[in-house]
Amino acid sequence: MREIRDTVILGSGCAGLTAAIYTARAGLKPLVLEGHEPGGQLSITTLVENFPGFPDGILGPELIDNMKKQAERFGATFELAHLNKVDLGARPIKLHTPAGEISTRTLIVASGASARWLGLKSEQALIGHGVSSCATCDGFFFRGKEIAVVGGGDSAMEEALFLTRFASKVTLLHRRESFRASKIMLERAMAHPNIELRTNTVVEEVLGLEEKEVKGLRLKDVKTGVECELKISGLFLGIGHEPNAKMFAGQMDLDGDGYIKTTGNVLTTHKGAVIPGVFACGDVQDRRYRQAITAAGSGCMAALEAEKYLEEHGR
Numbered sequence: 001m002r003e004i005r006d007t008v009i010l011g012s013g014c015a016g017l018t019a020a021i022y023t024a025r026a027g028l029k030p031l032v033l034e035g036h037e038p039g040g041q042l043s044i045t046t047l048v049e050n051f052p053g054f055p056d057g058i059l060g061p062e063l064i065d066n067m068k069k070q071a072e073r074f075g076a077t078f079e080l081a082h083l084n085k086v087d088l089g090a091r092p093i094k095l096h097t098p099a100g101e102i103s104t105r106t107l108i109v110a111s112g113a114s115a116r117w118l119g120l121k122s123e124q125a126l127i128g129h130g131v132s133s134c135a136t137c138d139g140f141f142f143r144g145k146e147i148a149v150v151g152g153g154d155s156a157m158e159e160a161l162f163l164t165r166f167a168s169k170v171t172l173l174h175r176r177e178s179f180r181a182s183k184i185m186l187e188r189a190m191a192h193p194n195i196e197l198r199t200n201t202v203v204e205e206v207l208g209l210e211e212k213e214v215k216g217l218r219l220k221d222v223k224t225g226v227e228c229e230l231k232i233s234g235l236f237l238g239i240g241h242e243p244n245a246k247m248f249a250g251q252m253d254l255d256g257d258g259y260i261k262t263t264g265n266v267l268t269t270h271k272g273a274v275i276p277g278v279f280a281c282g283d284v285q286d287r288r289y290r291q292a293i294t295a296a297g298s299g300c301m302a303a304l305e306a307e308k309y310l311e312e313h314g315r
Helices: 014-025 040-044 060-073 121-125 135-142 154-163 183-191 292-312
Strands: 005-010 031-033 077-079 085-087 093-097 100-109 113-115 146-150 169-173 195-198 201-207 216-221 227-231 234-237 241-243 267-270 273-280
Touching: 005 014, 005 292, 014 031, 014 040, 014 060, 014 100, 014 292, 040 060, 060 077, 100 292, 121 201, 135 154, 135 234, 146 154, 154 169, 154 183, 169 201, 183 195, 273 292
Parallel strands: 005 031, 005 100, 031 077, 100 273, 146 169, 146 234, 169 195
Antiparallel strands: 085 093, 093 100, 113 241, 201 216, 216 227, 267 273
């Protein structure tokens, strides 16, 4: 049977790795379970230009690798494992993985949120080469270019409006006749001179595989079946994110979209009461900002709270 850990961290993106650095420096010897997407969303990001300390930018995978090495230097260990089941009511907390059971006094959930994609092979092949799910992260690279946004809710409207700061034209594509967006957001998008709204339209293929950069889209009108091509340089997905928190349903308070509810920044709750020793940070509990730097900041908070909890309980 494995030893009881002082802390286990679920996830190895910015939040999880920052928590690993802080808990490792505190002598807690954290175990990081890297999950199904090691490195989180930064692992599929090309150039990161808005993370402080890198005036020339840094590649997403390189930033993640640097953070991991930093955590390892202070004593953090990593396992390529994901959770099958968790018992948050047990003391110590019980985590079940394909490799066996892990017991821990504290748990930091940094499992992130996965962007929803269209599921096209061409789309997946061009992620980081003109296809993106984060306007704030990548909009700058499309200054003066024509781009498209897919979606029909407030997220898509916000993405489109933000991207007009850089792009010469934004075409908003929606598969239905009507939009789910709030009236005020839809009106703002419709009133913007650089945004064109196209309804009843789906993306059949992203063009540019041979050139390894987005060159356009093959679109289909869902009512008539007529196909056409749209020349663009970038495609942004505004169809939301899926928080990786389903495994905690019934043991932890989640909001209507599955994000972990927190109080005091990173304290988790169940039926409104704080769950002792269990903390959440990063995109799994942040539906608003979803930035590398905010994830890192909340990872720091979760680590400090875990350290404080252990001190208060005699560790």
